[in-house]
Amino acid sequence: MNDVPGPPPESQLLAGLARLGQAVRMEAWRNAGPHKLSPLQADIVGLIHGSRAALRQGDIVAALASTPPTVSDAVKVLRRKELLAATRDPADARAVLLTLTETGRAEAERLNVMSESLGSAVATLPEGDFAATLRGIVTLMRELQERRLIPVSQMCLTCRFYVPDAHPPETGRPHHCNFVDAPFGDAELRVTCPDHELP
Numbered sequence: 001m002n003d004v005p006g007p008p009p010e011s012q013l014l015a016g017l018a019r020l021g022q023a024v025r026m027e028a029w030r031n032a033g034p035h036k037l038s039p040l041q042a043d044i045v046g047l048i049h050g051s052r053a054a055l056r057q058g059d060i061v062a063a064l065a066s067t068p069p070t071v072s073d074a075v076k077v078l079r080r081k082e083l084l085a086a087t088r089d090p091a092d093a094r095a096v097l098l099t100l101t102e103t104g105r106a107e108a109e110r111l112n113v114m115s116e117s118l119g120s121a122v123a124t125l126p127e128g129d130f131a132a133t134l135r136g137i138v139t140l141m142r143e144l145q146e147r148r149l150i151p152v153s154q155m156c157l158t159c160r161f162y163v164p165d166a167h168p169p170e171t172g173r174p175h176h177c178n179f180v181d182a183p184f185g186d187a188e189l190r191v192t193c194p195d196h197e198l199p
């Protein structure tokens, strides 16, 4: 019996993920909004919005796996657009802490609304496929994080409040979040969560 043509399955999976990444990036360009944000500028606004504390520029570089000059340029533009405010870091006179202005917070709220086209495409996945896809993605992300190929993100699998398989599988909600003291299933795994804490 002949193999099906083309590169091996692992390459097919990575090619598929790359195509999905392209789709998300293209949608970010289309959703530039009233402040004409680039995808990186939008990522910075979203990152600061999802963070409990003000961030240094270095935190943003690490979280977005970018470079200092690239983030520095984007931060300058965001400050010019009056979406970001900078204050001196009391712990380090050479560093500044970045927060969102009121306009920046409003823009973050706008960006938080899921794109209609991407959201409706995701909604076509049957419930079981959705949960399995999310579980596969976070498992792969954790593996890449452990290999230091991507930054650690605020996801359940790296959170001190996450207890996997704490409840019988037949409940459909086998995991437990100790932050809210509630069970949850694969379909509710968080890739990014404001209450995440590292162990």
Ligand code: SF4
Pocket (backbone or CB within 6 Å): 154, 155, 156, 157, 159, 160, 161, 162, 163, 176, 177, 178, 179, 180, 190, 193, 194, 195, 196, 197
């Ligand atoms: S606090 Fe957030 S990241 Fe942590 S286990 Fe709960 S839902 Fe997941």
